[in-house]
Amino acid sequence: MYSRIVGTGSYLPEKVLTNFDLEKMMDTSDEWIRERTGIERRHIAAEGQTTVDLAEPAARRALEAAGVHPSEVDFIAFGTTTPDLVFPNCGVLLQQRLGARGGPAFSVETACSGFLYALSIADKFVRAGEAKCALVVGAETLSRITDWKDRSTAVLFADGAGAVVLKPSEQPGILSTHLHADGTYKDLLYCRGGVSTGFPVEEPRMAIAMVGNEVFKLAVSWLGKAVDEALAANGIDKSELDWLVPHQANIRIIQATARRLDLPMDRVICTVAEHGNTSAASVPLALDVGVRDGRLKPGQLLLLEAFGGGFTWGSALVRL
Ligand code: COA
Numbered sequence: 001m002y003s004r005i006v007g008t009g010s011y012l013p014e015k016v017l018t019n020f021d022l023e024k025m026m027d028t029s030d031e032w033i034r035e036r037t038g039i040e041r042r043h044i045a046a047e048g049q050t051t052v053d054l055a056e057p058a059a060r061r062a063l064e065a066a067g068v069h070p071s072e073v074d075f076i077a078f079g080t081t082t083p084d085l086v087f088p089n090c091g092v093l094l095q096q097r098l099g100a101r102g103g104p105a106f107s108v109e110t111a112c113s114g115f116l117y118a119l120s121i122a123d124k125f126v127r128a129g130e131a132k133c134a135l136v137v138g139a140e141t142l143s144r145i146t147d148w149k150d151r152s153t154a155v156l157f158a159d160g161a162g163a164v165v166l167k168p169s170e171q172p173g174i175l176s177t178h179l180h181a182d183g184t185y186k187d188l189l190y191c192r193g194g195v196s197t198g199f200p201v202e203e204p205r206m207a208i209a210m211v212g213n214e215v216f217k218l219a220v221s222w223l224g225k226a227v228d229e230a231l232a233a234n235g236i237d238k239s240e241l242d243w244l245v246p247h248q249a250n251i252r253i254i255q256a257t258a259r260r261l262d263l264p265m266d267r268v269i270c271t272v273a274e275h276g277n278t279s280a281a282s283v284p285l286a287l288d289v290g291v292r293d294g295r296l297k298p299g300q301l302l303l304l305e306a307f308g309g310g311f312t313w314g315s316a317l318v319r320l
Contacts, residue, residue, distance in 0.1 A: 001126075001127050001129065001169075002168070002172045002173050002174065003122070003123045003126035003134070003166040003173055003174050004168075004172075004173025004319075005164045005165070005320065006065075006067075006068075006165050006167045007065035008062050008065060008162070008163070008164050008165075008284065008288040008291045009058045009060065009062030009065060009162070009163045010061065010162040010288035010289065011056075011058040011160070011161045011162075012160045012161075012285075013043045013044060013159050014043070015044045015045070017041065017042055017043075017044050017158075018040065019034065019039070019155070022154070022155055025148065026149070026151045028151045036250075037250045037272070038251025038273055039155065039156065039276045040273045040274065041274060042278075043160055043275065044143045044159055045141045045143055045159040049141070051082050051084055051140060052084050052139070054139050054141065054159065054160060054161035055090065055139035055161045056097050058137065058162055058163040059094060059137055059163045060098075062135070062288075063098075063135070065165075065291075066165040066167070068167075070098035070100055071098075071100055073095070073098060073103065073134070074102070074133050075103050075105075075134040076091040076092075076094060076105035076106070076134070076135045076136075076137070077091065077106065077118035077122045077134065077135075077136050078090045078091035078118060078136075078139070079107070079108045079110065079114025079116075079280035080107055080109070080137075080139050080140055081110075081114065081142075081191065081280065082141045082145060082279075083109075086195055089106055089107040090107045091105035092105045092106075094137065098135075103131070104125075108121070108280075110280075110310075110312040111189075111279060111280070112247055112249065112277070112279045112306050112307060112309065112312075113179070113306040113307065114138055114308070115136065115137075115138030115280045115281070115306065116179065116304065116306045116315070117179055117312070117314065118136045118137065118138065119136050119164070119316055120177035120179055122134040122136045123166065123174040123177060126166050126167070131166075132168060133165065133166075133167055134166040134167075135165055135166075136163065136164050138161070138162050138163075138279075138281045138282070138283065142158060142159060142208070142278065142279055143157070143159050144206070145191050145204075145206045145208055146207065147204050147208065150207070152212055153207075153208045153209075155276075156249070156250075156277050157276060157278075157279070158276035158278050159278060160278035160282075161285070162286075162287065162288050163284055163288075164284055171319075173318065173319055173320075174316060175234055175317040176230060176233050176234055177315070177316045177317075178230055178315050179312070179313075179314040180222070180226070180312065180313050182311050183310060183311075185311050187211075188211045188215050188218070189210045189215050189310065189311065190208075191309070192207050192208075194206075216250065218307075218311065219250075219253050219307045220253055222307060222313050223246075223247075223257045223313065224256070224257060224260045226307075226315045227244075227260060227303060227315060229315065230315040231317075234317055236301070238261045238262055238263070239262070240301060241303055242301045242302065243267055243269060243290065243300060244257065244268045244269070244305075245286050245287050245304045246258075246269075246270075246286070246306075247282050247283055247306035247307055248270070248272035248277060248278070248283075248285070248286055249307065250277075251273070254270060254272065269286045269295065269296070282306070287304070298320050299319070300319075301319055301320075303315060303316075303317055303318075304318060
């Protein structure tokens with residue numbers, strides 16, 4: 001028994017913030033942001049719009065694409081580091097919105113790898129026969145933990161949501177997932193402030209702190225190893241891959257991973273220019289964009305990867 005992706009969906013908040021808008025807010029330039037990151041614009045949640053507000057339309061679109069009624073969902077794994085509340089978790093809040101009751105619903109707090117961690121867990125429940133219709137979500141309102149006075153992070157992060165529906169299948173869908181973490185690098189990328197540590201008195205009371213150039217080097221190195229690991233574990237040569245669907249942090253990191261796989265950039269789904277880094281939402285958002293614009297087709301072999309704060313990272317090899 002395998003699990004298979006039978007529907008994808010995504011949602012972006014209406015408000016768009018361009019690099020030119022950022023030029024007016026801080027000492028930066030469109031040229032610098034585009035050259036160093038590939039980002040041109042990003043979407044930002046409206047005041048009062050929460051992570052679950054973004055996740056709900058993404059989930060409904062994925063369910064509609066799968067031809068599944070929301071009440072059939074019996075398992076929700078929700079990747080996010082920007083939850084609406086301390087509890088109930090975003091999975092439970094989403095379950096209530098969808099009118100799906102009784103099945104397990106939880107959130108996974110592994111920063112930008114949140115969706116891949118959630119997908120890996122859901123895959124195992126489906127394969128074990130314990131979930132018949134699993135909803136896997138990645139959604140974030142990173143604008144809420146962005147220090148808008150810190151140009152080294154404010155230009156990177158953004159808001160959005162993506163979702164997939166997983167069902168049991170006799171044909172291989174998710175071929176493998178590999179997850180990793182290494183907390184020794186915590187100080188290179190973390191969020192200041194927390195429930196048990198307390199919040200600084202000065203604003204912003206929660207904010208992403210990052211040593212960008214160190215993170216860059218480690219991301220390139222570990223994502224390279226992660227894609228090698230996924231291929232080796234499945235006995236697959238890189239020439240057999242149809243698409244790379246990477247975490248959308250920085251176009252230069254994406255290009256480095258594509259080079260490692262000998263994949264031309266026209267076989268890489270890139271949304272970073274339009275969406276910025278939406279953390280856990282980034283991979284399912286890119287996946288949905290590729291499916292809906294017809295580039296990603298049933299039967300194709302996709303490699304998904306992500307790298308996130310703390311650090312966490314991983315991959316999924318998927319037959320669509
Ligand atoms: N606009 C203009 N200049 C900026 C800037 C901005 N938004 N942010 C930083 N700078 C400046 C720095 O102050 C520095 O100036 P200096 O040389 O006078 O000291 C200069 O640009 C170079 O900074 P550096 O951090 O070395 O640049 P970089 O080439 O490494 O690019 C990042 C910075 C953040 C784009 C890049 O390191 C990166 O993408 N890292 C990975 C981050 C990431 O993906 N995090 C999430 C992982 S999930």
